[in-house]
Amino acid sequence: MSHTVHRTDVVIVGAGPVGLFAVFECGMLKMRCHVVDALDMVGGQCTALYPEKPIYDIPAHPAIEAADLIDRLAEQAAPFSPTYHLGQQVEKLTRTDEGRWLVETSIGTRIDTQAVIIAAGCGAFGPNRPPLDGLEQYEGTSVFYMVRRKQDFAGKRVVIAGGGDSAVDWTLSLADVAEKVYVVHRRPKFRAAPESVARMDVLVREGKVEMVVPYQLSGLVGGNGQLSAVRVATLDGEEKDLPADALLAFFGLSMNLGPIAEWGLNLERSHIGVSLPGCATSAPGVYAIGDIATYPGKLKLILCGFSEAAQAAHAIHPLVHPGEALHFEYSTSKGVPGAE
Numbered sequence: 370m371s372h373t374v375h376r377t378d379v380v381i382v383g384a385g386p387v388g389l390f391a392v393f394e395c396g397m398l399k400m401r402c403h404v405v406d407a408l409d410m411v412g413g414q415c416t417a418l419y420p421e422k423p424i425y426d427i428p429a430h431p432a433i434e435a436a437d438l439i440d441r442l443a444e445q446a447a448p449f450s451p452t453y454h455l456g457q458q459v460e461k462l463t464r465t466d467e468g469r470w471l472v473e474t475s476i477g478t479r480i481d482t483q484a485v486i487i488a489a490g491c492g493a494f495g496p497n498r499p500p501l502d503g504l505e506q507y508e509g510t511s512v513f514y515m516v517r518r519k520q521d522f523a524g525k526r527v528v529i530a531g532g533g534d535s536a537v538d539w540t541l542s543l544a545d546v547a548e549k550v551y552v553v554h555r556r557p558k559f560r561a562a563p564e565s566v567a568r569m570d571v572l573v574r575e576g577k578v579e580m581v582v583p584y585q586l587s588g589l590v591g592g593n594g595q596l597s598a599v600r601v602a603t604l605d606g607e608e609k610d611l612p613a614d615a616l617l618a619f620f621g622l623s624m625n626l627g628p629i630a631e632w633g634l635n636l637e638r639s640h641i642g643v644s645l646p647g648c649a650t651s652a653p654g655v656y657a658i659g660d661i662a663t664y665p666g667k668l669k670l671i672l673c674g675f676s677e678a679a680q681a682a683h684a685i686h687p688l689v690h691p692g693e694a695l696h697f698e699y700s701t702s703k704g705v706p707g708a709e
């Protein structure tokens with residue numbers, strides 16, 4: 370374990386889109402940041418769950434793939450030289466005698482900081498896994514909970530299970546490249562954007578996609594990590610096998626706050642309650658933004674997280690630069706190192 374204690378102005382817990390934008394907002398107010406993420410890459414849900422999915426509701430980008438959005442946010446943060454600590458979970462937050470915070474991670478990194486911004490999304494997130502016998506032997510080889518590269522499914526017979534946006538969006542996307550796409554859902558109605566459901570119906574009529582409803586997953590057929598079929602059943606127990614090379618199961622994310630639940634913050638159903646403006650939590654100097662933060666009227670959208678990042682940075686400024694007046698300014702090149 371390292372004995373070095375880093376010292377900084379702000380520690381950002383979570384390098385998802387909102388955490389990355391918080392680096393920029395803090396940087397514009399001359400506050401240095403260290404960013405910690407449990408994953409070994411930046412980007413949070415965008416990188417881990419849907420890198421190739423276009424996002425349509427980022428202002429000034431009629432459509433941008435999630436991975437591209439993350440590249441641009443990292444580029445926007447880069448002039449402020451944040452220090453990234455990836456592949457490690459923040460486990461402990463301890464208030465120091467000087468009224469600062471000591472942040473400690475799972476691999477022993479220690480950071481002494483004036484303020485903490487928790488941008489931890491759904492916490493330590495993981496997929497909801499279907500309760501199927503022998504599932505583990507296929508995970509990562511034939512059973513997946515996310516698509517890293519669409520081309521990995523080219524020419525394959527793919528079973529997509531689920532009834533939400535992810536299931537529908539990936540059906541639309543993989544229908545281009547897969548040999549066959551089956552969609553398994555336990556009811557005929559999908560909880561997804563109506564326009565996407567309509568596009569999926571067109572693919573069904575064209576024979577590119579086959580609907581398997583109302584069915585649910587009941588078993589996996591194959592061996593040595595390679596599926597040959599996915600077994601499905603009706604609620605009455607009537608079973609059939611769908612010949613398949615891969616199963617993509619989209620049953621949502623499990624919310625597990627992990628160590629964050631132990632930090633004594635005001636929690637509201639697995640989220641951190643914050644007060645506006647500023648996104649302050651119940652602990653002094655600790656702020657929460659993005660998906661993990663909640664307040665009346667909260668929308669879990671990336672663009673709302675961006676606004677919360679700006680608010681938190683402004684709220685933290687007097688803690689880091691006490692007595693220094695913060696005159697509200699629009700962004701100019703003066704605030705961004707290296708900008709013309």
Ligand SMILES: Cc1cc2nc3c(=O)[nH]c(=O)nc-3n(C[C@H](O)[C@H](O)[C@H](O)COP(=O)(O)OP(=O)(O)OC[C@H]3O[C@@H](n4cnc5c(N)ncnc54)[C@H](O)[C@@H]3O)c2cc1C
Pocket residue numbers: 382383384385386387388405406407408412413414415418419422423424425426457458459460488489490491492493494534535627628629658659660661669670671672674
């Ligand atoms: C399939 C799908 C499609 C979506 N499409 C859209 C869309 O079109 N438009 C839109 O606005 N939103 C969309 N979203 C939602 C969007 O991705 C989230 O709102 C966004 O990712 C939230 O960003 P965040 O930075 O708050 O958290 P996240 O992206 O969840 O990142 C949080 C990070 O914190 C890390 N972390 C958690 N706990 C710790 C800890 N203790 N220590 C260290 N690191 C920790 C996690 O590893 C993670 O990397 C979509 C989501 C999904 C799943």
